[in-house]
Every structure is written in structure tokens, then in C-alpha cells.
Amino acid sequence: MSLMQENEIKFYCPQNINELDQIIKTSKEKLTFVAGTTDLMALEHEWKKINNLVDLNCVKELSQKIEIQSDGILIGAAVPMSGIINHSLIKDKFTILVEALQQVGSEQIQNRATLGGNIINASPAGDSLPVLNVLNAQLWIGPQKNGEFEKIQVSEIMSGPDETTLKTNKYIAYVLFPFPEGENLFWYFRKVGQREALAISKLSLAVLGWFKNGKIENIRISAGAVTAQVKRAIKTESALINKELNEKLIDEARKSLEDEIAPITDIRSNVEYRKQICGELLRDALFQVKLEN
Amino acid sequence: MKPNPKNFRVDAAEKLHGKTQYIRDEKIEGLWYGATIRSPYPRARIKDIQFNPDFDWDTVTVVTAKDILNNYVSMLENDMPFLADKITNYYGEAIVILAGPKKDNLDEAKKHIKIQFEELPAILDMLESETSDVKIFGTNNLFKDILIKNGDLEVAKKEADEIVHIEVRTGFQEQMYMEPQGIVALPEKDRVVIRGSIQCPYYVKGALDTMFDGKKEITVIHVPTGGAFGGKEDYPSIIAGHAALLAVKSGHPVAFFFDREEDIQFTTKRHPSYHNDTAYVTKDGKILGLDIQMVLDSGAYCTLSQVVLARAALTASNCYYIPNIRIRAKAVATNIVPPGAFRGFGGPQAVFAIEMLIEKIANQLDLSPVDVRRKNLIGLGQQTPTGQILKYSVSGKETFEDVLERSDFEIKYLDFKKNNIPILEKLSKGEYPKQKRSDVLRGIGIAPSQHGAGFTGTGENVIKGKIRVEINKNGQPVIYSAQTEMGQGEVTAFQIILSEALQIRRDDVIVAEVNTDFVPNSGPTVASRSTMVVGSLLVDAANEIIREFQNRLKENGKIDFEYRQGYFYSGEKIISFKETAKMYSDLKVEKQYEHPPIIQFDDVKWKGDAYPTYSWAAAVAEVEVDPVTFEIKVTKFYTTHEIGKAINYDQAVAQIQGGSLQGIGYALYENIRAENGKFNVQGFSDYIIPTTTEMPDFEVSILENPYPFGPFGAKGLGELPLVGAAPAVVSALWMIFGREFNEIPVLPEDVFSLFY
Incomplete structure (x- = not known):
């Protein structure tokens, strides 16, 4: 009851990346991209500032994809952390990532929270950020241009506490974890x-x-x-x-x-x-x- | 898996399934929301309140101090206004309240109210209160000043080998009930009905009767309450007053539903304390005399501070026999949110202080902390500081020895010391402290504790709690009392007590909704008194019901009936309780409490039976400290409680675990400070309480030693588990570091500062 706010929010639920990119292309307004919403839930006073909410959970590629590639593992930015924690290959190759994610919030939070959200929040205390940094994680930024995502290093995205270099109506699509080149x-x-x-x-x-x-x-x-x-x-x-x-x-x-x-x-x-x-x-x-x- | 297999909480299944309807779940037609404009200064003069004509004031209802007939919350001193009038005395004090159907519009309205203040000097340090030129209360800012003396300190000073002195401080603690404060006032013609999350409905009724000067009938109805811990004892009276004023003026039902931030910032907490204590001891650790001085930071208004102080003072010697003692205790006013009731009610502060003094005695005299405690534990026939001779149900020594033995304390104490030597050595040299990954500092600590059950002193004889049991048409007894369920298990306990006394099934006992129109005033649900005091009335009522049925059966059949296991029996006749009860379903039995004459107290001279009886406990905490980060974790917690008789054994264990964990939070996690009068936390993310992850392995043991005047021998339990947990944990830190710890909470940063 006390949570009810009276501003209208347009809600988008694109089913795939092309739909998502199309929404961005045609939109003249600022879009707010959300995935786990674990932080948004607690920021009641921010809700009023939202007019267009895009739920990245709807985008199957972003919320489900974990793909082994020749140079590393590609993880959808909206995959819940528990999906990463319970992935046997990630557990094996990127144990440090799994250990860090296991210390985020609680199990309930891990079931909703995402890497994309943790990165874009840009909190100096963001739990996954130090590990993403030492793993040299690469971020794939949408919307695509000529079918390609823009690629930046995780170290380039944070510009200050709660601030990123990401421009309006851009989103993090994937996080690529390159296999570390050393042995032992x-x-x-x-x-x-x-x-x-x-x-x-x-x-x-x-x-x-x-x-x-x-x-x-x-x-x-x-x-x-x-x-x-x-x-x-x-x-x-x-x-x-x-x-x-x-x-x-x-x-x-x-x-x-x-x-x-x-x-x-x-x-x-x-x-x-x-x-x-x-x-x-x-x-x-x-x-x-x-x-x- | 069967849900709630032992069925030890009748309210559990509905709560676990989310079916229980709390006040926010109720659908109330035409409900308006209340909002509060609060003081932005710790102390200020209110010069003017302006309402900007640009706003449409017809869309909201506004109440200020001048709208209130009797502008004080009826409590002990009547010094606290519902709304500040000329002077505001703490950051966050309510000055204007308003209500309307839409929250957005309320926010808008708030922006159009401008209050002009003149900031005044404030008292922000409790130790400066008594001598300050700023006067918040009376001539010296003392809400209460208590002096308790027994024996002769001069004798102790003369005979003592050693003098041990310590200063101790404890911090605020927030109750952190899951459901924040919530109240709805519904206006009727000549009546206001209050529904809400309330611990003591009759307190609210009393406060509103006074506020309206008897010009409105007041009905207070208890709605399922998601935790209280004392935080819903006195505070709901204030917001019920606010809601009622707005409801009457607007003609609409008005709700005050605090969010977590408003709740943590502006509602009552545990009193912070300062202690300056001196012990006169022999070289083998026998305490000959104690000189105790304590101060409780009691905030801007008295609330319940006088009684909190009384309990703190009366608990100052904890479980020890001290032949010569002087206790001086003061509740002082400061310009901070008034603290109020919190589980333990002064006990946790007092017990923490003396237990740290005991640690210091052991440390200074190079004695075992166990031996110093053992040497001074009080026993049957000995005197407390008020001269009360303990005549029955005394188990300080038994609980202490039981927990020592169960925890293998003595062996672990030596093992852990040995484990810690190389780690501490390296730490003190600034070297890397670990030899292997798993190296940690290990500590073990102990503390006995006690809690006087029921009201302090003559309290019970003033309240004279009353209950009524009625038999309904189905032959079931229905309990009418003002005791409330807030998650502690009151309803289940009452069903158990009455059903056992009547020898009938538990399901056949009904507990009526607490509505002040129908239930007599059995006193507030506080002070670990519901089971012991009100429960004893239930047993009395049960006995009278049986007697009355026997009489009526005899009138009918001219033969005597004996009562056996739920049946009235006479020669060839046998009739069940239920059948009998159906025949006599008009029966109503009322019972009123008064202490047995054996219990007497003089609360002017502070002499006599401060409490009718005491519950006893002793806890052992095993603690690990990470030598790299100084993070502190309680890994194992043994506690032995003697509570007369466990009415509901499984729930008693749950209470002991929960209370102990709250005490662990008090010791290690819960950190809240008033910075220039404003609390520095907003909610669960920065006020850190223990979660299940921080819960140690619990080893709980319950001893029984009946109290002759409790139901089946039961004494109070609710508060005791919290009282002794913090000192047991901090005792383990003394053991590890051999250094003085005299302040809680102890944070990793504090331990870190011992080395860097």
C-alpha cells in the first residue's frame, strides 16, 4: 500500500535482442533497463523517475545464455548469479568468480541479481567488480551496430561512485570472461x-x-x-x-x-x-x- | 515433511503460509494516510508555522499542538507531548501531522508547510546532562535517581586486599521487529476504534482516554503483530494519538504505517548506559564490597525510563552475593529520541557492566574468571542488595555448573590459550599471523545472568491484573485477557496452561481477540509476566471452574462428584468436562492478581522483595577471531536456563535461541549512534543484526526448579536469554586478548585498533 506510486510506467518485455534493439531505435525517451531489480526494489524514491521500463529478463539471450567460446566464456548480462554459480564449467575454470558471487547478498538475492546489474550499479562496494577486473572481463554493449556489439573492458565502464561511461539507452548485453593465459x-x-x-x-x-x-x-x-x-x-x-x-x-x-x-x-x-x-x-x-x- | 510437527506454536502455520492478516493487509474502506513533519534540530523553539495558501488545504487534514485537548502522552511523567508546541526536544520530534487519501498529495502538502525555528543549545552527552545549563526536565535533568544500600562499604574497604575499578559503556539497540509500527484509527460517532500492531492495548486506551479528556469512547483492538520486543510497548500510544486526532478531525479512518527508515530513526530503543564501578576484593577473588554508579541516557522525555532504571539498578549485582553494596543509578535527560522498553529492560546493561568488572578482577588478580564468579555466586537464604532473602527457586550455582560441564569449559580454555599463543605473538610483532590457512584465534567466555520475573517492586499490586474465563455454547472455555501474541507464543502458552489445569484437550481452549471492549485489563504484555503472573490466574480460574461445576452437578443430583482426567465422576455416574460445560455454558469466572503476602517491597527505601522470584541462566560462548581481518564470530553457544517449569518446552528453546542471538547482536553487530542527535542508520542494510548465518550452534538446556506461585511452578522466560549473552561473548574476547573490553558493540575495527 505504501509502495504505490502514481506515475505511469510503460513496460517493455522484448523477447529477443532484435526486438530489444528495435525498441531502442524507435524510442525517443529515456529507457530504464532492469534485470534482477534487487536494487530497484529498495529504491522506492527512484521509481518516480522511471517512465519506460525495459525488462531484460524477457530477452532469452541475455537472461539465459552461457556459452563456451574458443577464447572464453560468454555470459548473458541478465543471467541470475545462481545460474553462474551452479554452472559446472564456470565452477571449474573460474572458481574465483563463483566464490565471489556466492558472497553477494543472500541465496535469494543471488537467484535474481545479475552481473549486468552489479556492473551498471557502479557501486564502489559492488561485490563482483574486483573479480571481474582481475579476470579482465570484457563487456559487450548494445544496441548492435551493423550486427556487432561494442566491446569495452570492465575497467573502462566505471567513472565514479554510482557513475558509468555508458550512454543513455545503451545496455550491457554480455560479459566475456577470457580464459587466463597462464598455467598453475x-x-x-x-x-x-x-x-x-x-x-x-x-x-x-x-x-x-x-x-x-x-x-x-x-x-x-x-x-x-x-x-x-x-x-x-x-x-x-x-x-x-x-x-x-x-x-x-x-x-x-x-x-x-x-x-x-x-x-x-x-x-x-x-x-x-x-x-x-x-x-x-x-x-x-x-x-x-x-x-x- | 510435516508442517510444524510438534505444533508448539498455534499461530505458526498461518504465518509461514503468509495467511496472517497484519494491519497493512486489512482492506479498510476510505482509508487516509497519515504523515508527520518533524523537528530538524535536537532542540529548538518553534516560532511560527505557516501554511502556504498556494496549496489546496481542503485536500488534507492538518493537526498541530493547539488542536489537542490534553497534549501529553499519559505515561509515568506525562512530560511528552503528542505534538511539540513551543519547544522541540529531539531531532525528529513530531510537530505537525496531516492526513489525506493520496500519499503524493501529502508529500506536496508537506512542502507547503513552513516552520520557523530558533535553534537552542542541546544536551547530546548523557554525562553532561545533570550539570548542564540546559534544562529538559525539572531542575537537574534527572528523571530518576536511585540509591540502594546494603551492609557497609567502609567495612569492605578496610578488609579488602585489592581495589578494582572499571568504566563500562553500552550502546543503543534497536528492536528491529519485522513489522514496522502500524496503527489505524477509525472514527465513529462518539468513539474512536484503534486497530494495530500493539503490545499493550490498555496503555494505548489509557493514553487516548486522557488525550480526549474522556470525551471520546476508546476501543483498542490488537491485530496480529509481527514482533515487538518492547518496541511496541509505549510507542504505539503516540501514533495511535496522532491517527485518532486526524481521524476525528477528518472523519476518515487514518493510518500511520511507518516505513523502516522512519521506524528506526524515530521510535524507541534500548537505553545507552555508562557505568563507573569499583569492587573491593580479597586476593582470592571474594568480593567484599561493590560501589556501583550507573547512568542511563533516557532521551528527551521520560517514557518508561524510571522503571527501566529501577530494573537496571536492581539487577546491578547480577547473580552474586555482595555483603556490602552501594548502587547509585540515574536516568538523565538528553536531546535525543527517547529510548523505551526493549527485551531485558535495563538488565542487559547492568549485567554487562558487572560481568566486565568480574573479568577485570580476574585479570588484575591473575585468577580464573570462572573461579571469581563461582566464589561469589548467590545461593538460597542469601540477601540481595535490597535485603531480599532468596527463599525458593534459586539456581544461580546450578545453571553455572551445568553450563561449565556441558561446554567442557576448563579444557577448552587451556586448549584455546595454547592455540592462540603463536598467533598473538606474531600479531604483536606485526608479522603475518598464520601458519596455515585455517589458523584463527579461539576464545571461550562465560557469564551467569538472572532476570526478576514480573513487574518490579509493587508493580503487580498496582496493576492488579484481571482475567475472565467464559464457557461457550460448545462447552469450550474462552480466555479473555489483555495479553497479546507478538510472536513469543502467548496464545499457545495460555492454551496449554488452561487445558492442563482443566485436564482437557488443548484445542478446546479458545483465546479471545484482545479488544478492550471485551477483555479485562490483565496488565501489559511485558516484563516476562504473562506466563507467570497471568498464567497463575488461569490456573486459579480452572480450579474455580471445576469447583463450580462440581457444585452445580451436586445441586442437580445431590451427590458429590470427583474430577478425574477430564471427567466428573460419582459412583455409577461419569460425565465429561465438555458435556458438563455445555450444560453450564453461562459460567463466567473472573480472577484478579495480587502478590501473596509473603512478597513485600518498599519502593521508597528500596528494601524488600524487588521481584517475586528470579529466573536464572548461565551462558558459555565460543568465539573465533580472524587474525587477518579481526572479524568476530560466535561459533558455539551453550546456555542453561532455569525457568521454574517450561510450559511449552520447544517454544522455550526457541525463545532461548532467539534471545541469545539478539544478545550476540548487541555484543558484536548492532551499531547505532546519534550524531548531533540524529541516528546514523536507515534500516536493515546499515543496522546490522545477526542472520541465520551468524547463528552459532546452540546447546540449550532447561532446568526446572518450581516457583510456588507460578502456574505449575513456571517463572518468567521472555527476556532472560538476551540478558547474559553479550557478556559471555565479550568474556571470550578478554580471554583471547588478555585486554580490557568495556564497551559494546565490539566491532572488528575495535579489535584491530588493539594492534594498529
Whole structure:
């Protein structure tokens, strides 16, 4: 009863991508694309601003497709996270993604929430973003031009807290996860929240890398909720690449990461904790790698 | 799977299937919505209220302070207005209320009301209240000042080997019931009917009778209530008043349905507390004397703070026998949302404080925290600080020993200490603390607790709760009482008590809807009193029904009937309860409560039986702290409760688990602060309460030690599980870190700051 708002909303339910692109082409108004609506449900005051709602769940390709390609796995941006979590090949090849998604909200949320939604929300605390960054995820942006999607790196889409570079009436169609090129992968994901389920993170850290000839050949590091835009910690990464992993190096990397992030104090945590613990998580990640190699 | 296999909650199936109709589910013809304009300052003078003529004021109804006959909420002090008139005393205090059929239009109307304020200096720190030049209440901002003395502290000071001192603080806690506040007022000719999510319908009726100065008949009807925990004890009186004023003025039914944000920002919470305590102890840990000072931040208006303070003061020595004690307790006014009732009602603050003092005694004297507690536990025949001699149903020692043994406390205490040594060593040197992935810091903590069952002091004799049992045409007894079901299991408990006392089937007992036109005032549903106090009236009523039926049968047949297992029996005649009841379906039995004369209390001198009896508990918490992130998790929770008699065993276990989890939340998760008088949280996403994921493995044990005046020996249960949980958890943190923890909630950031 209290949820009733009295503005009219035109609702679109396109059945496939061509229909979707056609709606966009002919529309003169701003369209609001939604998938899981887990955030929209909680933002009652935003509802009034919506005039045209496009439900991407209707678009089968976007809400169902998980396709193995030669260079990686292509996932529809509107596939519910539980669909990704329960996919045996993803579990096998991209365990870090599955582990991160399992820590999003609760199982009920995972049954509705989508990668596309998490990305477009552009929250510094978005749970999947650090992992998407270390996996070098590629975003396919619609509508198609000459039958082609525009392709950008996930690191290019976030321009600030709750802000993206995506223009009006564009949408994320697919997320492509390229197979990591190295062997003997190591990875780490840790989300720190005030409780285990249904908590917005205080900070998180994703690390992915591999060794070659006893040295770190490549490493990608991305921290959540400690920078305005979730991105890779390039400086810290380069401090580690082509090095042998030892305690001294780990300590340097930890300090480097602490310098590379710019956390704030808010209701969930404070600067000191976020800064230090982010470094501690990297130390934890690298020590575990060291202990196991 | 069978639904609700043990059927221990008669209301469960409907709730689980979503069939229960809460107030928001009701279809009410012509319903208008209420809205509130609140103060944007912690303290300000209201200079003027202007209504912009550009708005069509015929589309809404507006009420301000000048429309109200008696503008105060009838409670203990009558100091709180329904709507602020000249001065507003807290951020969020209601100044103007309005109602209309459309929410959008209401929002628009709100924009066209302009209130001019002059901001005034405010009191935002409870410790500055008493000496502040700002006067919120009386001459010194004290809602209540209590002094309890027993023995002679000077003797303790002389004989003591050691003095141990601690300052302790506890924070606000929000009740976080699932259903936010919701009330509808329906206007009739000379009457207003209130329906809503209400814990104590007669409180609401009393408040509205006073507000309308008796010029309106008031009917209050309890609608299924989705949790309350004390949060719907005093607060509904305010919004019922608002809804009633708007309903009468507009002629429409008016609803106040708070959303979560409005609810968490402006309704009552647990009182924050400050404690400054000194113990005089022997070197082996015997407490000879205690000097306790406590302050409760009681907000802008008195609400129930005087009684909350009384319970806190009377619980200050927890389960310990202290020969010489002085307790000074003050409820002080601040310009913050008034706190009110919350499960435990002052007990959790008091028990947390003394348990931290005990930890400090053990720490300072290098004694085992178990031994210090054991040495001081109170027993049968000993005196409480009010001089009450415990004569029956005392189980502080039994619950303590039971939980120690069941949890293997002593062994784990040593094992965990050993486990922690290398991790702590590395942490203190700033080194990577783990040797293997699974390394964690492990702690184990213990705390006994008690809760005085029923009202404090003479409360029960003032209320004199009354119930009525009527026999209906089908030969079923119907219970009329003001006790409300809010998820705690009251209806089931009452059915069990009356059916067992009458030796009939539980299904044959009916509990009437709580409507103040029909049910007598059996007192509020608070203070862990429904089962023990009102339940005892049900047993009395059952006995009278049986006696009365025997008399009537005898009048009829001139022979004596014996009552056995649901049958009246005499020689060759036997007749069931139901058949008898159908014959005499006009029978009505009323019972009124008064303490047995053995229970006496002087609430001026604070001497005597502060509570008719106490329920006892002891909890052991096993805690893990992640050495990398300092995240704290309670993994195992053992608790032993002695509650006289468990009327509904499975529901008692559920209550103990739920209450303990709420206490764990109080200790580790629930963080809410007033920043310049404004709460810093909006709802479930930033006020973090434990979920099922945070629920530890529970090992619950219930001991029985009958209370002679309770139904089948039962005592109060509802609040006790929350009282001792927080100190047990924090005791485990003392054990891990060997450092003082004196404030809750303890967050990972706090533990982190021990090392960085």
C-alpha cells in the first residue's frame, strides 16, 4: 500500500535482442533497463523517475545464455548469479568468480541479481567488480551496430561512485570472461563485511596470477570499497611481476597497495581499518600462495 | 515433511503460509494516510508555522499542538507531548501531522508547510546532562535517581586486599521487529476504534482516554503483530494519538504505517548506559564490597525510563552475593529520541557492566574468571542488595555448573590459550599471523545472568491484573485477557496452561481477540509476566471452574462428584468436562492478581522483595577471531536456563535461541549512534543484526526448579536469554586478548585498533 506510486510506467518485455534493439531505435525517451531489480526494489524514491521500463529478463539471450567460446566464456548480462554459480564449467575454470558471487547478498538475492546489474550499479562496494577486473572481463554493449556489439573492458565502464561511461539507452548485453593465459593459476578472493550474509562490504580483495620458472609471470589485483572506482592496482601488480615471491616482496606489495587505495570512513568502517586490512588481505593472499608453492 | 510437527506454536502455520492478516493487509474502506513533519534540530523553539495558501488545504487534514485537548502522552511523567508546541526536544520530534487519501498529495502538502525555528543549545552527552545549563526536565535533568544500600562499604574497604575499578559503556539497540509500527484509527460517532500492531492495548486506551479528556469512547483492538520486543510497548500510544486526532478531525479512518527508515530513526530503543564501578576484593577473588554508579541516557522525555532504571539498578549485582553494596543509578535527560522498553529492560546493561568488572578482577588478580564468579555466586537464604532473602527457586550455582560441564569449559580454555599463543605473538610483532590457512584465534567466555520475573517492586499490586474465563455454547472455555501474541507464543502458552489445569484437550481452549471492549485489563504484555503472573490466574480460574461445576452437578443430583482426567465422576455416574460445560455454558469466572503476602517491597527505601522470584541462566560462548581481518564470530553457544517449569518446552528453546542471538547482536553487530542527535542508520542494510548465518550452534538446556506461585511452578522466560549473552561473548574476547573490553558493540575495527 505504501509502495504505490502514481506515475505511469510503460513496460517493455522484448523477447529477443532484435526486438530489444528495435525498441531502442524507435524510442525517443529515456529507457530504464532492469534485470534482477534487487536494487530497484529498495529504491522506492527512484521509481518516480522511471517512465519506460525495459525488462531484460524477457530477452532469452541475455537472461539465459552461457556459452563456451574458443577464447572464453560468454555470459548473458541478465543471467541470475545462481545460474553462474551452479554452472559446472564456470565452477571449474573460474572458481574465483563463483566464490565471489556466492558472497553477494543472500541465496535469494543471488537467484535474481545479475552481473549486468552489479556492473551498471557502479557501486564502489559492488561485490563482483574486483573479480571481474582481475579476470579482465570484457563487456559487450548494445544496441548492435551493423550486427556487432561494442566491446569495452570492465575497467573502462566505471567513472565514479554510482557513475558509468555508458550512454543513455545503451545496455550491457554480455560479459566475456577470457580464459587466463597462464598455467598453475593462483587466486584469492575475500570479502569483509559486518556479517557473513546480506552485508555490503567494508572492503574486498581479488587476486589472480600465475608463476613461470619460479617467478610471478603475471598478477592482477583489484580491491573493492576502498576506491571511488573499482579498478586494478596496477602499481602494486608491477611491483610483483617477474619477481620471486618472498617475505620482503610481500611486505613491499602490502605497503604499495595501502598507498594505491583511498578508502573513506563511513557507516560500515573507517579509513584506518580499510587501509590496513586491504594490505593484510594481500599479505594473506600472497602468503597462502607462497605456502602452497 | 510435516508442517510444524510438534505444533508448539498455534499461530505458526498461518504465518509461514503468509495467511496472517497484519494491519497493512486489512482492506479498510476510505482509508487516509497519515504523515508527520518533524523537528530538524535536537532542540529548538518553534516560532511560527505557516501554511502556504498556494496549496489546496481542503485536500488534507492538518493537526498541530493547539488542536489537542490534553497534549501529553499519559505515561509515568506525562512530560511528552503528542505534538511539540513551543519547544522541540529531539531531532525528529513530531510537530505537525496531516492526513489525506493520496500519499503524493501529502508529500506536496508537506512542502507547503513552513516552520520557523530558533535553534537552542542541546544536551547530546548523557554525562553532561545533570550539570548542564540546559534544562529538559525539572531542575537537574534527572528523571530518576536511585540509591540502594546494603551492609557497609567502609567495612569492605578496610578488609579488602585489592581495589578494582572499571568504566563500562553500552550502546543503543534497536528492536528491529519485522513489522514496522502500524496503527489505524477509525472514527465513529462518539468513539474512536484503534486497530494495530500493539503490545499493550490498555496503555494505548489509557493514553487516548486522557488525550480526549474522556470525551471520546476508546476501543483498542490488537491485530496480529509481527514482533515487538518492547518496541511496541509505549510507542504505539503516540501514533495511535496522532491517527485518532486526524481521524476525528477528518472523519476518515487514518493510518500511520511507518516505513523502516522512519521506524528506526524515530521510535524507541534500548537505553545507552555508562557505568563507573569499583569492587573491593580479597586476593582470592571474594568480593567484599561493590560501589556501583550507573547512568542511563533516557532521551528527551521520560517514557518508561524510571522503571527501566529501577530494573537496571536492581539487577546491578547480577547473580552474586555482595555483603556490602552501594548502587547509585540515574536516568538523565538528553536531546535525543527517547529510548523505551526493549527485551531485558535495563538488565542487559547492568549485567554487562558487572560481568566486565568480574573479568577485570580476574585479570588484575591473575585468577580464573570462572573461579571469581563461582566464589561469589548467590545461593538460597542469601540477601540481595535490597535485603531480599532468596527463599525458593534459586539456581544461580546450578545453571553455572551445568553450563561449565556441558561446554567442557576448563579444557577448552587451556586448549584455546595454547592455540592462540603463536598467533598473538606474531600479531604483536606485526608479522603475518598464520601458519596455515585455517589458523584463527579461539576464545571461550562465560557469564551467569538472572532476570526478576514480573513487574518490579509493587508493580503487580498496582496493576492488579484481571482475567475472565467464559464457557461457550460448545462447552469450550474462552480466555479473555489483555495479553497479546507478538510472536513469543502467548496464545499457545495460555492454551496449554488452561487445558492442563482443566485436564482437557488443548484445542478446546479458545483465546479471545484482545479488544478492550471485551477483555479485562490483565496488565501489559511485558516484563516476562504473562506466563507467570497471568498464567497463575488461569490456573486459579480452572480450579474455580471445576469447583463450580462440581457444585452445580451436586445441586442437580445431590451427590458429590470427583474430577478425574477430564471427567466428573460419582459412583455409577461419569460425565465429561465438555458435556458438563455445555450444560453450564453461562459460567463466567473472573480472577484478579495480587502478590501473596509473603512478597513485600518498599519502593521508597528500596528494601524488600524487588521481584517475586528470579529466573536464572548461565551462558558459555565460543568465539573465533580472524587474525587477518579481526572479524568476530560466535561459533558455539551453550546456555542453561532455569525457568521454574517450561510450559511449552520447544517454544522455550526457541525463545532461548532467539534471545541469545539478539544478545550476540548487541555484543558484536548492532551499531547505532546519534550524531548531533540524529541516528546514523536507515534500516536493515546499515543496522546490522545477526542472520541465520551468524547463528552459532546452540546447546540449550532447561532446568526446572518450581516457583510456588507460578502456574505449575513456571517463572518468567521472555527476556532472560538476551540478558547474559553479550557478556559471555565479550568474556571470550578478554580471554583471547588478555585486554580490557568495556564497551559494546565490539566491532572488528575495535579489535584491530588493539594492534594498529
